[in-house]
Amino acid sequence: MADDEDFPSSSDVEEPEVGDCYLSDHEDDIAENVLQDLEDGRQEDCNWSVTSVITKESLLAAQKEDLRKIMELLALSEQHARTLLIHYRWDVERIFELLEEKGKDRLFSEAGLTMSENKVIVLSSYSDPFTCSICFEDVSPVAITEMDCGHCYCNNCWTGYFIVKINDGQSRRIRCMTPRCNAVCDEAVVRSLVNARHPDIADRFERFLLESYIEDNNKVKWCPSVPHCGNAIRVLGDIYCEVECTCGMQFCFNCLSEAHSPCSCIMWEQWTKKCHDESETVNWITVNTKPCPKCHKLVEKNGGCNLVACICGQAFCWLCGGATGRDHTWSTITGHSCGRFKEDQTKLIECARRDLYRYMHYHNRYKAHTDSLKQESNLKETIQGKIVISENKESRIKDYSWVNNGLNRLFRSRRVLSYSYPFAFYMFGDELFKDEMTSQERDLKQNLFEDQQQQLESNVEKLSMFLEKDFQDFSDEDVMENMKHVINLSSVIDRLCKQMYQCIENDLLYPLQRATHNIAPYKSKGPEKASELSVCWVSNQARSTKTTKMDVLPNHISAVNASGTTLSAKRTRQFHAASSSDESGSSRKLSKNESIGSAPLFDLNMPAEVIDKS
Amino acid sequence: MLDTTRVQKELVECNRDTAISGVSIDLHDGANLTHLCGSISGPLGTPYEGGTFIIDIQLPSDYPFEPPKMQFITRVWHPNISSQNGAICLDILKDQWSPALTLKTALLSLQALLSAPAPDDPQDAVVAQQYLRDYQKFVGTARHWTDTFAKIATVGIDEKVSKLVEMGFPEELARSVLEAVKGDENAALEKLCSG
Numbered sequence: 001m002a003d004d005e006d007f008p009s010s011s012d013v014e015e016p017e018v019g020d021c022y023l024s025d026h027e028d029d030i031a032e033n034v035l036q037d038l039e040d041g042r043q044e045d046c047n048w049s050v051t052s053v054i055t056k057e058s059l060l061a062a063q064k065e066d067l068r069k070i071m072e073l074l075a076l077s078e079q080h081a082r083t084l085l086i087h088y089r090w091d092v093e094r095i096f097e098l099l100e101e102k103g104k105d106r107l108f109s110e111a112g113l114t115m116s117e118n119k120v121i122v123l124s125s126y127s128d129p130f131t132c133s134i135c136f137e138d139v140s141p142v143a144i145t146e147m148d149c150g151h152c153y154c155n156n157c158w159t160g161y162f163i164v165k166i167n168d169g170q171s172r173r174i175r176c177m178t179p180r181c182n183a184v185c186d187e188a189v190v191r192s193l194v195n196a197r198h199p200d201i202a203d204r205f206e207r208f209l210l211e212s213y214i215e216d217n218n219k220v221k222w223c224p225s226v227p228h229c230g231n232a233i234r235v236l237g238d239i240y241c242e243v244e245c246t247c248g249m250q251f252c253f254n255c256l257s258e259a260h261s262p263c264s265c266i267m268w269e270q271w272t273k274k275c276h277d278e279s280e281t282v283n284w285i286t287v288n289t290k291p292c293p294k295c296h297k298l299v300e301k302n303g304g305c306n307l308v309a310c311i312c313g314q315a316f317c318w319l320c321g322g323a324t325g326r327d328h329t330w331s332t333i334t335g336h337s338c339g340r341f342k343e344d345q346t347k348l349i350e351c352a353r354r355d356l357y358r359y360m361h362y363h364n365r366y367k368a369h370t371d372s373l374k375q376e377s378n379l380k381e382t383i384q385g386k387i388v389i390s391e392n393k394e395s396r397i398k399d400y401s402w403v404n405n406g407l408n409r410l411f412r413s414r415r416v417l418s419y420s421y422p423f424a425f426y427m428f429g430d431e432l433f434k435d436e437m438t439s440q441e442r443d444l445k446q447n448l449f450e451d452q453q454q455q456l457e458s459n460v461e462k463l464s465m466f467l468e469k470d471f472q473d474f475s476d477e478d479v480m481e482n483m484k485h486v487i488n489l490s491s492v493i494d495r496l497c498k499q500m501y502q503c504i505e506n507d508l509l510y511p512l513q514r515a516t517h518n519i520a521p522y523k524s525k526g527p528e529k530a531s532e533l534s535v536c537w538v539s540n541q542a543r544s545t546k547t548t549k550m551d552v553l554p555n556h557i558s559a560v561n562a563s564g565t566t567l568s569a570k571r572t573r574q575f576h577a578a579s580s581s582d583e584s585g586s587s588r589k590l591s592k593n594e595s596i597g598s599a600p601l602f603d604l605n606m607p608a609e610v611i612d613k614s
Numbered sequence: 615m616l617d618t619t620r621v622q623k624e625l626v627e628c629n630r631d632t633a634i635s636g637v638s639i640d641l642h643d644g645a646n647l648t649h650l651c652g653s654i655s656g657p658l659g660t661p662y663e664g665g666t667f668i669i670d671i672q673l674p675s676d677y678p679f680e681p682p683k684m685q686f687i688t689r690v691w692h693p694n695i696s697s698q699n700g701a702i703c704l705d706i707l708k709d710q711w712s713p714a715l716t717l718k719t720a721l722l723s724l725q726a727l728l729s730a731p732a733p734d735d736p737q738d739a740v741v742a743q744q745y746l747r748d749y750q751k752f753v754g755t756a757r758h759w760t761d762t763f764a765k766i767a768t769v770g771i772d773e774k775v776s777k778l779v780e781m782g783f784p785e786e787l788a789r790s791v792l793e794a795v796k797g798d799e800n801a802a803l804e805k806l807c808s809g
Contacts, residue, residue, distance in 0.1 A: 134678060134713045136623045153714075160617075161713055164679040179712040 049241035049521075051253070051530035054213075054220065054232040058533040062220075062234065063213040066092055074104070079187040080113055082209065086172050087111035087184075090217040112175065112184035114149045132157055134177060145193070149183035151176050159193045166194065166201050171208035172216065224256045225249040233530050240518040242527035250527045252520060259527050262416065262504050263423045264517035270431065271422040275363065283356040287349060292316065293323040362425035369418030376410060376464065383407060389472040390479070397479055406467050406486040412526045413460050413493045420453055420500065427508055436512055445508060452503055456496040463489040494524050616675050621647045621717075628718040637721040639671070648673045652684070652721050656764065657729040661756035662690070665764025669724065670700075671717065681711030682720060691752075691759040693733040693742035702727075703737035774799050778806070 054062050069092050070081040088095050088111065098107050108114070129138040132154035139154040146152040157177070162185070165174045174190060176183045187209060195202035214220045220234045229247035242259040244250045251258060255265040263271065289298040292310035299310050301318050309315045316323045387400045426432045428446045437445070466485045474482065501522035509517050625639055632638040636655040641647070650671040656662030667690060672683040684707055686700030694703045706715060706723055736742030745752045771792060777799075778788035783806050795801040 135617065135620050137619075157713065160676075161679045164676045177713045179706070179710070179715055181712075 049238045049243075049253075049528065050236040051241070051243045051528055052234050052236075052533040053223075053246045053530040054234055054533050055246075056230055059210055059213060059232070062533055063210065066090055066213075070095065074099075082187065082212075083113050083184045084108070084111045086212050086216055087113075090213060090219070109182070112173070112182045114183045130154070134161075145189060147176050147183060147185055147189070149176050149178070149181055151178040151181060151183075153177055155193055158189070159197050162190050162194050162205075163198060163201055166205050166208070169208070171205050172212045221253065221256060223247060223249055224251055234533070238521075240520050242520040242523070244527045244529045246530065246532065254518070254520075259415070259520070260419050260422075261520035261522070262501060263419045263426075264509070264519050266515075266517060267422060267426040267432065268419075270426065274359070283352045287353045287356060290316075290318065290321045293321065358429065359425070362421045366418050366421035369414055369421070372464070373411060373414040373418065376407075376414065379468065380407060383467065386470065386472040393472070395476055395479075397476055402483050402486055403467065403471075406463060406490050408526070409490040409493055410460065410463050410467060412524075413456065413463075413497055415526075416497050416500070416522070417453070417457060417460060420456075423504070424449060424453070432515065433512065436514060449500075449503055449508065452496065452500045456493065456500055459489055459493050459496060463493060497522055497524075616648055616673055616677055618647050620678060621673065624716050624718065625650075628716070628721075635718070635722065637718060637725060639717055639721070642670075648675075650717070651687075652717065654721050654725045654728075656760060657725055660729045661753045662692075662728045662760050662764070665760035667728075667764055669721065678713040678716075681707050682717060683707075684720065684724070689759060689763040690728075691741055691756040692728065693731045693736045693738060693745045694727055696738050697741055698738075701737060703735065774802070778802065 052062075066085060067078055067081045070076060070085060071078060073096070074081070074084075076084070084095065084107075085092075088098070095107070102110075130141055130144050130152070131138050132144065134153050134157035137154065139156075143155050144152055145155055145158055161177055162174060165171065174185045175181065176185060187205075190205060191202055194205060214222060214232045219236065219239065220232050223229050223231045223233055223245040225231075225245065225247050229245060229249065231245050231247060233243055233245060233253065235241060235243070235253050239254055241253050242250065242261055243253050252260055252265060252268075255269065257265075257268060257272070260268040285298060289300045290308075291297065292299050292312060292314055293316050294314035295310060295312040297310060297312065299308060301308055307315055308318045314323060383403060387403055390400055391398060424446075427449070428442055463486065466482055466489065469482055471479050471482050501519075504519065505521075509519065625641075628635075628637065628639050636657075637652065639650050639652045642649040642651040650673065652669040652671050654667050654669065656665040656667065665688070668687040670685045670687050674680040674683065684702055686695055686702065689697065689700065691697055695701070702724065704723060704727055706712075706720060731745060733742040733745045741752070744755070771789075774792055775785060775788050778792070779785050781803075788802070788806070791805050792799075792802045795805060
């Protein structure tokens with residue numbers, strides 16, 4: 001337990017700062033909500049990202065859920081509700097907000113929704129025969145259709161128009177044919193007319209409408225797996241989160257690339273680009289080579305004297321790059337001006353050299369941890385073998401779940417560690433935050449961060465060492481000893497990860513003035529496994545009540561914020577702070593929640609006091 | 615498949631009051647209804663006054679549910695029309711097209727565009743810049759282009775006819791061809807020679 005005592009203080013220091021984020025009357029309300037949801041037990045985590053997998057089969061159910069909310073609230077038919085939701089990108093909360101802000105009429109008209117209650121009467125008033133103003137043909141009133149907006153054309157023209165629009169991929173917003181008429185055509189009319197002529201195109205229309213729930217929805221995204229697994233993921237709450245699809249794909253929900261927290265999406269994008277880029281190679285070339293003045297091949301000096309010979313036979317002066325010749329030979333240096341100082345060039349080279357070293361420093365460490373992770377993943381099988389041997393051994397110790405738990409903790413923390421290096425590269429470098437901090441501030445923060453990173457690193461290495469031991473050959477006492485180390489280290493590492501995330505979120509990213517970087521919060525168990533969206537009616541209802549409860553929270557937070565910042569991203573961050581403070585502040589609540597939640601295994605990596613209590 | 619009945623009706627309808635509206639549509643070559651040739655007269659009180667502008671019209675197979683493709687054949691100096699190739703930047707020819715619009719309304723819109731340029735949404739950046747920075751110069755250039763490219767040379771048409779007659783073409787034919795190509799001597803000669 002000696003390890004334990006090394007780091008008890010930092011979370012205590014952190015806490016008041018977290019509290020500062022929402023010093024407000026509403027604080028109690030939030031706490032109450034949090035509490036309520038936690039008590040619900042359905043909530044899997046208190047980071048307010050609940051993810052679910054939407055398969056082909058459950059897509060309809062997922063859509064129906066939102067449709068029903070709107071239909072009930074505004075007393076609309078399903079097709080009108082769908083038009084409204086498509087226009088407002090399936091954001092039910094936003095529709096609720098706009099309803100209060102703008103009123104029903106403007107809400108509808110902006111979405112291209114026009115209601116006509118006296119449709120039947122109008123229709124009968126058309127003269128016989130009716131001249132369609134598209135095809136200029138006379139048609140009987142039976143073969144014409146009037147849209148909700150009151151515009152009327154012959155069925156033939158409507159159908160031709162719908163087919164062109166559907167083939168153009170514009171199924172979701174087919175407007176009336178009248179110039180400048182904003183009304184969206186009734187999907188029931190589209191369906192029945194198109195179906196009469198081209199049932200296959202009607203099917204496609206149907207599919208487009210269904211997939212609108214994914215395509216036009218900020219909270220739902222296709223799983224980025226290749227080949228595509230056919231699933232989509234829906235997130236309720238914070239969209240900055242990491243999620244695991246049922247197909248096994250782990251990814252960052254916001255940018256759809258691999259899970260990269262604590263790097264922000266922007267940092268990660270730049271980092272991967274930088275790693276693939278040749279810019280650093282070019283930098284190395286600038287620093288370490290010179291082009292031959294004759295054949296222009298790049299020459300690297302491999303020792304000694306400054307008279308360098310290129311492979312082509314040309315000799316030149318390493319200092320100035322000038323060719324040896326009549327005026328410039330090693331024996332006579334007439335006209336040799338290379339000793340004169342050209343400041344610009346030197347500075348440039350110096351800068352390039354420094355940037356290169358800095359990048360290499362971070363990249364090497366990032367690479368080292370990802371490589372370790374790969375090797376340790378291979379180790380997993382070996383360790384499983386060791387467990388089998390141990391379990392069949394004549395011994396009173398039969399439970400080896402601590403090995404797997406330790407292994408999972410190792411993988412998780414390795415990931416955090418490796419991604420913490422690109423994070424540090426950008427956080428303390430000039431690329432993104434050049435003017436955000438004074439160099440003094442930067443040094444201070446860098447020290448703080450690196451200190452935490454270092455602690456985490458050394459413990460991760462220790463854990464790796466204990467896990468690699470050949471415990472199957474140990475005596476019972478030694479196995480116990482090893483187990484103790486692994487369990488203790490696991491819980492220490494978990495806490496260190498949390499602390500590092502707190503440092504990143506509260507001390508490093510939050511104070512940024514010019515940019516907002518959101519990161520997926522730390523989760524002890526790694527990216528959240530999205531649960532299958534249940535299709536049955538009852539659970540849908542349960543879910544929808546839960547959703548509305550969740551909807552309350554962000555609103556509260558924005559209310560808290562209204563006086564201060566208006567940046568929504570800041571809001572999300574405070575969101576994090578609220579949740580992480582909850583994590584550290586009342587671990588009892590959290591643990592209760594976690595043990596009730598969908599975790600299939602009892603997690604031995606819980607802090608010791610939690611294990612005691614349960 | 616192109617709805618030819620509608621196009622035919624449109625042609626009749628459009629050419630009924632050419633003198634008043636100042637727009638007309640002709641078949642481009644023979645009986646092909648997918649390729650038409652529109653013409654609009656330059657609106658009064660603009661630098662385009664007095665000019666006749668020829669517009670190439672291609673009808674996609676899904677017309678009228680897809681917009682017609684229109685392009686100026688006559689060169690014109692206008693912020694929303696390319697001075698290089700005559701491409702037009704007009705919303706109703708793109709996403710704001712509606713099947714209830716017709717070729718005639720589209721041509722009338724082009725006429726309206728000539729009298730009310732929208733330099734903030736330019737097709738030709740050079741022209742738009744000139745329009746915004748030096749309006750007088752823009753008017754001068756536009757008028758010069760109209761004079762040079764968009765005017766049927768009524769003066770001297772007899773001269774050209776007699777020239778062609780002297781080359782051995784019958785007078786009637788020479789006159790009609792010259793009119794068809796808006797007085798362009800070389801184009802007329804080409805057309806006459808090609809058959």
